[in-house]
Amino acid sequence: MAHLLSKSVKQLVRKETLAAQVPEKQKSLLALKKEHGDHVIGNVTIDQCIGGARSVKCMVWETSNLDPEEGIRFRGLTIPECQAVLPTYSGVTGDGEPMLESILWLLLTSEVPTKEQVDSLTADLHARAELPEHVKTLVNSLPKDMHPMTQLIIGLNACQTESQFAKAYADGAPKTDYHIHALEDILKVVAVLPEIAAMIYRNVYFDGIVTKDTSLDYSGNFCRMLGYDDPSFDELMRLYLCIHTDHEGGNASAHATHLVGSTLSDPFLAYSGGLNALAGPLHGLANQEVLKWIQDLKNKFEAEGKPVNADTITEFAWETLNAKKVIPGYGHAVLRKTDPRYTCQREFALKHMPDDELFNVVDTIYSVMPDILKEHGKVANPYPNVDSHSGVLLWHYGFTQFQYYTVLFGVSRSVGALSQLYWDRALGLPLERPKSVTPEWLWSQVKK
Structure with a gap:
């Protein structure tokens, strides 16, 4: 070989x-x-068949x-x-x-x-x-x-x-x-x-x-x-x-x-x-x-002269949900808890950029969003996934061309x-x- x-x-x-x-x-x-080979490991429902396996x-x-x-x-x-x-x-x-x-x-x-x-x-x-x-x-x-x-x-x-x-x-x-x-x-x-x-x-x-x-x-x-x-x-x-x-x-x-x-x-x-x-x-x-x-x-909220905090984030989240849209960065096809990839990025931010404005917004979102999504009741996993954090970290270092992020x-x-x-x-x-x-x-x- x-x-x-x-x-x-x-x-x-x-x-x-x-x-x-x-x-x-x-x-x-x-x-x-x-x-x-003939051992059965699961059953397929019609919902799974129609819903993308x-x-x-x-x-x-x-x-x-x-x-x-x-x-x-x-x-x-x-x-x-x-x-x-x-x-x-x-x-x-x-x-x-x-x-x-x-x-x-x-x-x-x-x-x-x-x-x-x-x-x-x-x-x-x-x-x-x-x-x-x-x-x-x-x-x-x-x-x-x-x-x-x-x-x-x-x-x-x-x-x-x-x-x-x-x-x-x-x-x-x-x-x-x-x-x-x-x-x-x-x-x-x-x-x-x-x-x-x-x-x-x-x-x-x-x-x-x-x-x-x-x-x-x-x-x-x-x-x-x-x-x-x-x-x-x-x-x-x-x-x-x-x-x-x-x-x-x-x-x-x-x-x-x-x-x-x-x-x-x-x-x-x-x-x-x-x-x-x-x-x-x-x-x-x-x-x-x-x-x-x-x-x-x-x-x-800056245009309206309001601070970005738990209350205004909650308001914006409900506007998004009531418009029949999803909250990007939350939910996952498999995970039912906070994505460990989110957690390690959060730990990186706490170590390298704890005072970054966008990081603090993301952290505040993390503190309120799960309860909002639980109340909404239509999301299987109300916790953040990897995408909820990665863009903010890149932005901190001046990597602001977010259309390019998927290339990384x-x-x-x-x-x-x-x-x-x-x-x-x-x-x-x-x-x-x-x-x-x-x-x-x-x-x-x-x-x-």
């Missing part, structure tokens, strides 16, 4: 990590299917699990546990936020890496990050008024010429080697996304100049390419990128990546599918919707969705093909 990989990534797949895990996991999954248990997901009460676990670790044990840029565990490379290692291998292993992965990603000239030319030619997410998707699709998986498949590689070639593509996608994203940001909002600093880690170098050189912002980006990586497989961007990948489309094309899903207002655009709602609230999400989500895609190929998971039914068929079942 290792002889087919680039020299720089052999450490990642050495005997005690992926190379040893793949056959054992293949054997375990095969036994599970053979011995217990909500909560239907029908997908295997290696890398993370989302519990309705406690939130996300990355390979069994909660966010606070990840912050406590994963390597940081300072090299002192728990001093600062985990490096994105550390969570990539964790999601791929299920093992907590050492700082040495993380640094080797940083070097590997930097080595893979050179964009083909045709991609640079294409991205630089895109109109500035094209949505940044559209540009990101175009740029990544153009990188598909670099796919090792597509080349190996065309050359007749055996199925048992698919995951090897997929890993090469996965690391390439993760490596090139920051520069594509930075080119878009600098082209649309500034001078088009992108400056790298590969002496830094993945997140720090990304910040320099965006044009930011504040170490505190580097830490925010490490936190932001880590907590947005994965949220089990049912969310739209992860599921779309998995679905497209199940056709044996290469990881470039598969993750482009995920990015298209992420671009939707009900998914990745949500954080900009939150920020807009907060600013509309603030502008309304897109850079991050590649790590989770593509780590799972590796295991899709390693475990030989099949083409995803659920059975659809007509409304008439559903009526016939009811009448029976």
